[in-house]
Amino acid sequence: MRPDLKVVADLVGRDKRVLDLGCADGELLVNLHHQRGCDGLGVDVDPDQVVRAIARGVSIIELDIDDQLDEFSDQSFDVVVLSQTLQATRHPASLLRQMMRIAGAGVVSVPNFAWWRHRFGLLTTGRMPVSPALPLTWFDTPNIHLSSLTDLEALITTECGFTVDQRVLLDSAGSPTRVRGPYNLLAAGAAYLIKA
Amino acid sequence: MPTDCSTSIGQVETRHVVLFDEQNPLRLRSGAQLTRVEVAYETYGTLDADAGNAVFLCHALTGDAHAAGLQDSDDPKTLGWWDNLVGPGKPLDTDKLFVICPNLLGGCRGTTGPSSTNPDTGEAYGLDFPLLQMTDFVAVHRALMRHLGIERLLAAVGGSLGGMQVLQWATEAPEEVGHPLVIAASSRLTAQNIAFSAVARAAIMQDPGFAEGRYLAEGSSPEMGLSIARMMAHITYLSEQAMDEKFGRRFQQAESRGGFGVDFAVESYLAHQGVSFLGRFDALSYLYLTRAMDYFDPFADPKAVERLRAAGTHVLVISFDSDWRFSTAHSRRIVRILTDGRVPVSFREITSPWGHDSFLLELPDYHRTVRAFVEHAGDRIFPHAGRSSLSSGDGNWR
DSSP, X not given: OOHHHHHHHHHHOSSOEEEEETOTTSHHHHHHXXXXXXXXXXXXXXXXXXXXXXXXXXXXXXXXTTTOGGGSOTTOEEEEEEESOGGGSSOHHHHHHHHHXXXXXXXXXXXXXXXXXXXXXXXXXXXXXXXXXXXXXXXXXXXXXXXXXXXXXXXXXIITOOXXXXXXXXXXXXXXXXXXXXXXXXXXXXXXXXXX | OOOOOTTXXXXXXXXXXXXXXXXXXXXXXXXXXXXXEEEEEEEESXXXXXXXXXXXXXXXXXXXXXXXSBSSTXXXXXXXXXXXXXXXXXXXXXXXXXXXEEOOTTOSSSSOOTTSBOTTTSXXXXXXXXXXXXXXXXXXXXXXXXXXXXXXXXXXXXXXXXXXXXXXXXXXXXXXXXXXEEESOOSSOOHHHHHHHXXXXXXXXXXXXXGGGTHHHHTOOOHXXXXXXXXXXXXXXXXXXXXXXXXXXXXXXXXXXXXXXXXXXHHHHHHXXXXXXXXXXXXXXXXXXXXXXXXXXXXXXXHHHHHHHHHTOOEEEEEEXXXXXXXXXXXXXXXXXXXXXTOOEEEEEEOOTTGGGGGGSXXXXXXXXXXXXXXXXXXXXXXXXXXXXSSXXXXXXX
């Protein structure tokens, strides 16, 4: 499993009912089921991914998380996961509110646009950053709402009124990393456990 | 779409079996009994020694037991109604699976229905035939399954009314159904759905030939009413776009003839649908089957979802975006109820311009979804399926 998905799985915990938004082919859900006894449902909008997930026996619902999350009832899950997806959605703030309506906890992982390599590349070349954390060029990327970690934390807490229960900083391979100093400069990404 | 017989399973035969008789009558949910129930069915492929590869097809309102293959190997017109889905190498692969398709109770294509002879009177039942519910269709399916030596299906598949039977079966006996595929179906008709059926039934019952349902004894026939019912229903099976693409405003002849006869191509098409229906369908069956749909509401039983959850049954729900007979909202309702009830469920809305009829068509995106679900269900039969999947390692068929 991808190292960042393992971090997400650790934040989800055991024996939870999990909704994975933007679950792709369901790799995280398969792992959560086998390794952590979780019972999960995936959501994705890409037909190829949905068929791949179905072929693995993953429960998956094809819908658009930008405007169809009303299909899920209030507090019908324990945890909602949004792994490397928030930055590709149209309304991140309302999506966070939807997540916390559907479950009491949310796990969000994002790339950090303010990582020093991104800053350095932009400063020296004057071009939009391309890195292991942001592998696609600006015109190919699905990411339309990139943020720094500081920005995201402000959205979670100040704008939406939720709390950050845990933060795991990630290196450019998506593995957990210990950072000494300003993490908004030094971490390539992060995963958050959010509580209402 | 062109008829392709080269990939079909070849010559098939409809068989008949009496599943209920005087010693073992069929007790309907209403309390009424049927002392003789004969069922017409077809099977394709070979049942494994452990009877673990059986897939049950439930047909829609006007379908029959002949789902796949050719009834006459020289006549492509005798190809089964779901041949594009069922056959060697197809999504329901008859090289691996044993596929069963019966005509449903109350039908008119070989299974006992309201135009069958009432053993008590020696005449056709007519309106003396008891009203049917979805669970009664399923009771007969279950009896056929056992008759064939099968305890548990690998999957049950149905579109429209067929999907409703699959849903009923799954909520009633989820452990039997294995993997239910509920396609272009509904868990509860809307007022508009019921209204369409009401008009169809009115057309039949107000035809003088209907003779209070005694038309077989009287030697009359509600042909006009039945063909009007079919014409109207057919409008609801196609999307506006599909009709536009098929017919537009073209005239049937080179030039418009005016008047009130058949002039537009779409009128000719509907007239043909209406007339060709008469040869293969019975007005009383139309009444009984549509009525069973009107009252269908499986989730009114508070235990229905609980049973599905306890069995861990994974349900696949599919809708088509241009279907307005049973729109995606109908499927979403099923998905919402199952999700809230913590039942494993997958859902896809397939893009198709063809409306409700899409479930019968060979649409690659639709067919690959069915294939993925069924191959995972039978990952012991399909060796390439199931790797790094939810069922690998736990040794169960999920």
